[in-house]
Amino acid sequence: MTFWDAPRHGGNSFNRLPPDQAYFQALKDYGATWVRLSYDKWQPAGRDFLLGDADGYTGLAADDLIQLRAVLDAAQAAGLKVVIAPLSLPGMRWAQNNHDRFDDRLWQDKAWWTQSAAFWRDLASALKDHPAIAAYNLINEPAPEKRAGLAEHAPVADMRAWYQQQQGGARDLPAFYTRVIAAIREVDMLTPVMVDAGWYAAADAFAYWPAALTDARMLYSFHMYEPYEATSAPNMSRAKPYAYPGPVKFAGQQQVWDSERVEAYLHSPLQWARAQQLPTSRLVAGEFGCMRRLPGCRQYLEDVLTTLQRANLHWAFYSFREDSWDGMDYELGSAKVPWAYWRAIEQGQPDPIERQSTAEFEPIRKRLQP
Template structure:
């Protein structure tokens, strides 16, 4: 055999083996946490998460101090390349996660034409969903980032964008019935609000430079568990992971509920999709059945479903029960998950290691000063539904 033929065959074998290794990470249930911190996580942070038994972290960088207007994007109004200083900082954080034994899913909160609202004076940025010119810039961004991160040992997947919501200003109600969702998509298909269409373009850009790394895609309407209902088919790539987030019933689990004179209870009767419904473990299971049913209809294995975020306001008396009810469903279906959030240094609402007490003033002072979070963390009863499962999965 000619040496050049042998070399080619060996190269193809190496590529195939690498691809199998990366997607095989997701062949068994993987449990981890979300990192949405304002300061880049240090080594102790990753060691602590790994110490509980986590195998992966869903990492967002959008709160970090950028070299220009927007971290890694330079400027979400007009992407022109990855700022070198931002890229170096991201690589250093990935190195720390790898040293701790954690895999990382890179998760941008912003893309060109879709600046994350908390970096946009609280305003929802709908430009990406109005003008395909930003699709091309987003594809350029992901092509550049995949080229730079390809082969980094920490990377387990690229989550193309966190919680997209092309439907919000596009005439589709949140949690609409599946037939209404499907009719809406038929109208929007091929236009700028076509979320599967955007994903196909971004995925194509990634695959130009990286054929190996799995790609994770969130459902629409902020990654709602019912929002895959309008997708007529899966993406044509066998290394795609489909992600949902679970905070329903949001009226009870979220921060606004805690500002009510009498917060809504879980379990209890809660507003949802324009009605009042009884939400408990049974209703949680029913709601989470929807993405599993979609995967089955599309003949996609359930190992490709990731619950990329779930959580509840830790000070809500029913939060521990809510976490238990959600995790029972995830256990039963052997799904991947990442809880929200681990030791967040800019918002304490779902930091379960803090228990149910209010945080002291020095926590907020550190945020104002841009200094490190001063609070010690420990396992609490609020964290127990998550902690127990992390430990079990590590055994």
């Protein structure tokens, strides 16, 4: 846990091919100390990587575990710590591996909680002694609220009223985490556990949690893509894309988003942590980013990072040298990628595009330096 006592800065790895040591070394050479690693795009031995089948977990997929260990060895050789971040759990298959359908089963029936706890008990038992592991991020961007009558970015009073109705049920996210953490602690008492806020890890979604979790070795993570209407891929296909800074639709209203609005929005998790008497060293901006081809993207990254740095938070940018989607790969600059990038994806080949530091990457690069 002492690794997290000082601010740690890194990147996200959501690649389709398992990263090698050279990949991790490139991130390390920029000054990163950790990487948030997702494996769900890798070729699985069964239906779902490591899970075997998210429709019914019966044990870790042995060949997949061997592959994951090899990647962890590569990260360790490069000197990077790793936070494991699954995109799927039993009863909650990641939408992109589920024909783009949101899978809500985990939040409807606690039988899936039992399977998820078993999965994490098995995984913690397998990985607890690996020197690269810095934390277990239990699930990426949970959204138990999505189909249960709570609007995204609802007023805090509405969030709390909603949670009072759901508390103790299958959509009780803190209770779900408590259940899974208990299973992990049966086999691993030491490794820190990282938990995302609800509503896709929204920075304002911790606000309805009445208390911090009881485990002392916890990290609380949020993601920052707000205002999503401006920072995301759909904005780039509008006839007139939203600009940053500028007026953007957010929470059903037109708002001006600039450095002050970014800072005000990111005040929410800090306020919650203070109310729970948690040190800021337990807060993590697990993802943040914007479409690199958006003219205001560099300013957006500057504004987000300025706030995160001022608060001394841990952070990991999205994403580092992603080989399946170029939208937030800032080393590519603001130009379109050549056809060779997409041909490699079609053929299942390694990404052939050389990366370099660019103006778009500069807000991140200069802050990764020790």
